[in-house]
Amino acid sequence: MADLAEVRGLAERLISHHLPGQGWQFGFDRARRRGGVCIYQTRRIQLSRALAEVWAIEQCEQVVLHEIAHALAGAAAGHGVRWRAQADRIGCRRETLSDGGVAERDAPIVGVCPNGHQFFRYRMPSGPRTCSRCHRGFDLRYQITWARR
Numbered sequence: 001m002a003d004l005a006e007v008r009g010l011a012e013r014l015i016s017h018h019l020p021g022q023g024w025q026f027g028f029d030r031a032r033r034r035g036g037v038c039i040y041q042t043r044r045i046q047l048s049r050a051l052a053e054v055w056a057i058e059q060c061e062q063v064v065l066h067e068i069a070h071a072l073a074g075a076a077a078g079h080g081v082r083w084r085a086q087a088d089r090i091g092c093r094r095e096t097l098s099d100g101g102v103a104e105r106d107a108p109i110v111g112v113c114p115n116g117h118q119f120f121r122y123r124m125p126s127g128p129r130t131c132s133r134c135h136r137g138f139d140l141r142y143q144i145t146w147a148r149r
């Protein structure tokens, strides 16, 4: 359980350290299906308020570093070699994060789609979820099956 004021302070320090004088700003948003986002057009790095509330501060830090690496590498880099180089340089551990931003090693709930893509959650999803990697948007052909491990 992270304190949101503490998360904000940490994120702002990390951003001013790694992206000095470039106008990048931090904010919380209402997202629930992903943890962090890097918005290049408006130079904002945002964290899900709902997820930040349940994460440990170290996990918030990792997600902010992940997004800072995106800001450094540029939108075209994706999660490719340029992004990975920046992530390594700034201390992002590059753990597999699900679209909920949940780190693989911590999550008690594992989901798998018909094509074998894995997803990680702290809580059992309440309704059906479908694979965002197989298909953008909800599509029951790609329904995820969840199990507690």
Ligand SMILES: [Zn+2]
Residues within 6 Å of the ligand: 066, 070, 079
């Ligand atoms: Zn990313």
Ligand SMILES: [Zn+2]
Residues within 6 Å of the ligand: 113, 114, 115, 116, 117, 131, 132, 133, 134, 135, 142
């Ligand atoms: Zn899939």
